Amino acid sequence: MDKEIFRSFRHYNYRVFTPGQFISLIGTWMQTVLLSWLVYRLTNSVYLLGWINFSSQIFSLILAPFAGVLVDRYDNRKILLITQTAATLQALVLGVLTLTGKITVGMIFLLAIFLGMVTSLDMPARQRLVVYLVERVDLPNAISLNSLMVNISRIVGPALGGVLVASFNEGVGFLLNAFSYLFVIASLLLLRVPANNFNNNSTGVWQQFLEGLRYLRSHPEIRRALGIIGFLSFLVMPYPVLLPEVSKKILGTGASGFGQLMAISGVGAMLGALAMAKRQKALGIEKFIYRGGFIFTLAVLGLSFVRSFYLSLLVVFLVGLGMMLTIVPVNTYIQTRVAEEMRGRVMSIYTMMFLGMAPIGSVLIGAVASHLGVMATMRLLGAVGLVGMIFFYWRYRGAD
Numbered sequence: 269m270d271k272e273i274f275r276s277f278r279h280y281n282y283r284v285f286t287p288g289q290f291i292s293l294i295g296t297w298m299q300t301v302l303l304s305w306l307v308y309r310l311t312n313s314v315y316l317l318g319w320i321n322f323s324s325q326i327f328s329l330i331l332a333p334f335a336g337v338l339v340d341r342y343d344n345r346k347i348l349l350i351t352q353t354a355a356t357l358q359a360l361v362l363g364v365l366t367l368t369g370k371i372t373v374g375m376i377f378l379l380a381i382f383l384g385m386v387t388s389l390d391m392p393a394r395q396r397l398v399v400y401l402v403e404r405v406d407l408p409n410a411i412s413l414n415s416l417m418v419n420i421s422r423i424v425g426p427a428l429g430g431v432l433v434a435s436f437n438e439g440v441g442f443l444l445n446a447f448s449y450l451f452v453i454a455s456l457l458l459l460r461v462p463a464n465n466f467n468n469n470s471t472g473v474w475q476q477f478l479e480g481l482r483y484l485r486s487h488p489e490i491r492r493a494l495g496i497i498g499f500l501s502f503l504v505m506p507y508p509v510l511l512p513e514v515s516k517k518i519l520g521t522g523a524s525g526f527g528q529l530m531a532i533s534g535v536g537a538m539l540g541a542l543a544m545a546k547r548q549k550a551l552g553i554e555k556f557i558y559r560g561g562f563i564f565t566l567a568v569l570g571l572s573f574v575r576s577f578y579l580s581l582l583v584v585f586l587v588g589l590g591m592m593l594t595i596v597p598v599n600t601y602i603q604t605r606v607a608e609e610m611r612g613r614v615m616s617i618y619t620m621m622f623l624g625m626a627p628i629g630s631v632l633i634g635a636v637a638s639h640l641g642v643m644a645t646m647r648l649l650g651a652v653g654l655v656g657m658i659f660f661y662w663r664y665r666g667a668d
Contacts, residue, residue, distance in 0.1 A: 273545045276410040281459050282401040288455030290417050292352075295448030297425025299359060301530055302438040303376070305429075305523050306366065308512045310373055315638045317509055320373075321630035324380035324387075329624025331388040336616025337476045338389065340609070344397045345456055351390035352453050358383045359446035366439030384627075391623060392616035395603075399611065400461045408553070408600045412545035415596045419541055419588070422534030430527030480613030490602055490614065496557060496660055497598045498621035500564070504653035505591065506629040507568055508533075510642045518643065519577045532581045536588030544596040553597045560593025561657040569650025572643050595622075 276282045307320050339347065362379050365371040402410045432441045484491050508530065515526040544556070567586035574580045599618070606614045637645040 273409075273542065274413065276402045276406050276413050279402045279406070281461065282410060284458045285401055285452075285455045286413075286417065288451040288453075290421060292448045292452035293418055293421035294425045294428070295359070295445035297421045297534075298429040298432070298441050299362075299425075299445040301426040301429040301527060302433060302441040303362075303380075304508075304512060305433055305526065306371070306438045307373065307376060308516075310371075315634040316373065317512065317630075317634060319631055319634065320376060320380055321506065321509055322627035323377050324384045325623050325627035325630075327381070327384040327388040327624075329620050329627070331385065332392060332616045332620040332624055333477055333480070333613070334616075335389040335619075336392045336480065336613035339392045339396050339612035339616060340476070341612075344393045344400075345459055345461055347389060347393040348397065349453060349456050351386050351393065352449050352456070354386045355383060355390070356446050356449040356453075358386070359442050359449065363439045363442030363446060366442055367437060368439075371439075387623065388619070391619040392612055395599075395615035395618065396612045397461070398603075399608075400459075407603060409545055411600050411603060412541050412596050415592060415599075416538055416541035416545060419534045419537035419592060422537060422588075423531045426527040426530040426534070430524050433523050433527075477613065480610060480617070483607070483610045484614065484617065487605070490605060492660075493554075493557065493598045493601050494617060494621050496561065496657075497595070497618070498625050499656050499660075500561065500594065500653060501622050502625035502629040503656070504565055504568055504629075504649050506626050506633050507571075507587070507646060507649055509630045509633055510637055510646055513637070513642045514580075514646075518575065519580060521577050525577060529580065529584050533584040533588035533591075536585035536590075537592035538588075540589045540592030541596055543593070544600070553600055556593055556597040557601065558657065558661045560590050560595075560597065561660070562654070563590030564594055565590070565650055565653035565657055567650075569647060569654060572647035572650060 277286070303320070304317060307317050311317070358379055362371070362376075365375060398410055398414065399407065428444075429441055432438070432444075484494075511529055512526050515521050515523075515529060519525055521528070540560070563586060567583055567590050571580060571583045571587065574583055602614065602618055603611075633645060633649065636648070640648070
């Protein structure tokens with residue numbers, strides 16, 4: 269394999285941070301799948317599953333812009349140590365309550381809200397920290413490899429989750445996730461980052477937030493990339509909220525089938541991230557945003573017509589591939605264009621678009637599915653998403 273694909277590992281900080289983050293991400297994806305199945309098992313409702321997703325991610329929409337100001341003002345490593353410790357406690361409580369049989373949907377809502385608040389600060393801090401892990405010339409490669417790592421964990425995590433839910437209890441997986449956070453905490457303690465990796469600005473939080481908005485107003489190319497990721501995150505990326513019912517009632521495969529669908533989607537996303545990691549330069553990367561968006565939305569549309577489990581595995585592979593060929597170029601496009609002093613605030617708005625729009629979409633999709641059915645809803649998502657990508661391409665072609 270081309271050694272240049274993994275060139276970011278030349279740097280000490282990237283070598284130290286990546287293994288710990290990888291182990292933690294496996295635990296996170298395992299918990300994500302197990303929590304979806306636990307909620308569906310307790311409620312038998314796609315609609316409530318959408319609300320759980322909403323409660324876990326809505327704070328990325330509400331708090332992320334202000335979190336970005338904090339990320340620009342304070343030491344990112346210390347912020348991540350706090351957020352990772354908080355996430356450890358959340359997983360520990362969730363695991364104990366589930367294993368003792370005391371877990372309720374109300375408790376899941378509260379724990380999901382808590383984790384959402386933590387994530388709203390964690391995500392922009394993580395995005396900003398990446399510039400201290402590698403030299404700037406290797407930043408596009410580091411972003412692609414991070415996406416590759418996320419998607420390998422999307423394969424391993426759901427697979428482990430499927431084994432645990434079939435053999436033990438969801439609570440075991442939640443406790444293992446709590447343990448996995450210890451690895452990323454250890455890697456953060458070993459990093460060598462500059463003491464001045466933040467802007468010690470005395471300006472008020474609100475003023476700095478408005479300064480970030482003014483910056484975006486004067487940079488339409490970054491606004492456009494944020495608009496595309498926000499649109500897809502709102503209307504298409506929440507499609508997994510439909511998969512538990514698709515797996516159980518349409519494909520007849522239950523929890524194990526749900527885990528396999530998520531895992532194969534991760535395989536497609538992994539290959540998409542590998543393809544982006546091979547690129548030597550960020551120049552021209554905006555073309556991949558549109559190509560990936562078309563593959564992604566067409567595959568979601570195609571999935572709505574599939575009734576065979578094995579054919580559905582092929583289609584979700586394309587879904588994952590297209591999704592990653594959109595996400596990585598958008599992230600790289602923004603990270604390589606944003607001014608350093610604005611990075612935290614701009615990446616917090618990226619978090620707001622990427623994670624914050626999804627919970628609203630999840631609730632909307634769950635409500636629509638309760639009236640139209642899961643397959644008709646998925647067909648609608650794919651069709652609207654495709655039309656949206658055609659509009660973005662037509663409206664902004666040649667803008668760069």
